[in-house]
Amino acid sequence: MKTFGVKNMLLITGKFPDVTSDTDGGSIMVSHLVEALRNKCTLDVLFTRTYNNNFINIEGVRKVTFHTNKVRNNNKFLRRLANIEWNSIEFSQLIPQYDIIIIIHCSKALGLEKLSQELLDKVVLFPMYLTSSYIRSNEIVPIGYTEAERKILLKIKKIITPSQSEKNDIIKDYEVAENRIIVIPIAVNSYIESKVRDESKANRLIYIGAIKKQKRNDDAIVLLSKLKEMGAESHLYLVGSQQDDELYAHCIDLISKLGLENDISFCGVLSQKEIAELLNDIDINISVSRWETFGRGIFEGLCAGLPTVVYNSIDCLFEYANANSGVSYVENINDMASKIYDLCSNPSFYKSQSQKAIENSPQFSIEKQKERLLQEILCSQK
Structure with missing residues (x-):
């Protein structure tokens, strides 16, 4: 394996890397990324959240900034669509300053397809959840949202997903080239003790x-x-x-x-x-x-x-x-x-x-x- 020296990297995410009221798999993924990258590069983090004093200093992170949605809407799909211009303008100004940009969740990358391919080649995208998955989960996804996903997914050079099934969806639904999608399984809780159990004691x-x-x-x-x-x-x-x-x-x-x-x-x-x-x-x-x-x-x-x-x-x-x-x-x-x-x-x-x-x-x-x-x-x- 050959490394290319210290890189300036920006991580864009809507999840905090710690226990908060909305902690889920996305939060844990962010935590794992920060742990993996600290001391390997110069890492900045941009949270697409309202300011939170608990996360202004993160071990291994040089700088933390916050970028809050301009448009509010209880429907997450309509909210994401309404904030495309607001977010993409901000991110477009930051991307040229970094060697690598990691974006957690496809919704954070919507609108960036207007950038040059040279700039987009810096982006590593973790889609997290896309239209097919929402539909299987009984959610109604606007056609415009799926099209917005398609526009950016077709431009990203490297997409990282935890499963072959999601990779298959991306290829089938958006016609993304297979060689652009990398499958890396997610690690489980390192505190877990593996042990054989003899019987169900209390159901x-x-x-x-x-x-x-x-x-x-x-x-x-x-x-x-x-x-x-x-x-x-x-x-x-x-x-x-x-x-x-x-x-x-x-x-x-x-x-x-x-x-x-x-x-x-x-x-x-x-x-x-x-x-x-x-x-x-x-x-x-x-x-x-x-x-x-x-x-x-x-x-x-x-x-x-x-x-x-x-x-x-x-x-x-x-x-x-x-x-x-x-x-x-x-x-x-x-x-x-x-x-x-x-x-x-x-x-x-x-x-x-x-x-x-x-x-x-x-x-x-x-x-x-x-x-x-x-x-x-x-x-x-x-």
């Missing part, structure tokens, strides 16, 4: 994921109700930030309607260390999401040795964990309840799934991820 379930439409958190509540009807007394821990107030209110109403007030814990945002500690006391890992671009929370449970039950529509999981890797893939919520019941009542099956689950750990190490990121962002292969 504690965990679902790691922000409260938002994509995650279908209300389905997890319905699932718990079905388990209770089957005689499998269980407790559900929902871990993640509250990003959709309407869905959260619906979840609270549903819990009351189903009489599950004592059976569900909303854990909110937890630090990586707190999540690892909670996983030690959990029995089964679940996801009721129908689509992920990677599924980091799912893999965290697996790496902890938790038998895992998910829907078979999450294509990206198959790349890293097949049906013989401690994961049970099911078709619908009734099948999921039945599979969890089997895990709770059959110690032999439970232990077998736990043993298989921990075998996933090596491929998601933070060191492997850092090495790949540095190779693709800062270096060239001999």
Whole structure:
């Protein structure tokens, strides 16, 4: 591997690299990037957020600035479209000052296609979530938003995605050349202790994921109700930030309607260390999401040795964990309840799934991820 000396780099992101009210996979990705790049380059960070005094000084970062959206709108797609000119003018003035620009989320790059190709070749884009993924998550995406994505994706020289399934989407939906898209799996929580579990001791379930439409958190509540009807007394821990107030209110109403007030814990945002500690006391890992671009929370449970039950529509999981890797893939919520019941009542099956689950750990190490990121962002292969 050959490096080209210290580079001036700008990281543009809407996520803070620490525990905040909206921490999610994007925040963790930003944290991993800052950790990987510190001392390897001269790094500046631009947050597309309102000013936050807690993040004006970040270890390994030379300068932090804030750029706030000019136009407000509760519809995120319309808000992003309305701020294209405002954001792209600001970013266009900054890009010539740097050797490399990393942009986290395609929405932050909208409008930059007007720049020269020479300047655009400096950009490394992490799309994070694109139209196909939003649609699979039951969201309505304006045609204009998809077209705005297309314009910039076709101009970017290097796109980094965590899964082959998202890469396939980018090629199919936007006709981006395959050689411009690099797949690097996301590292899981380094605090997690991988251990084989003998049986489900208290039928504690965990679902790691922000409260938002994509995650279908209300389905997890319905699932718990079905388990209770089957005689499998269980407790559900929902871990993640509250990003959709309407869905959260619906979840609270549903819990009351189903009489599950004592059976569900909303854990909110937890630090990586707190999540690892909670996983030690959990029995089964679940996801009721129908689509992920990677599924980091799912893999965290697996790496902890938790038998895992998910829907078979999450294509990206198959790349890293097949049906013989401690994961049970099911078709619908009734099948999921039945599979969890089997895990709770059959110690032999439970232990077998736990043993298989921990075998996933090596491929998601933070060191492997850092090495790949540095190779693709800062270096060239001999």
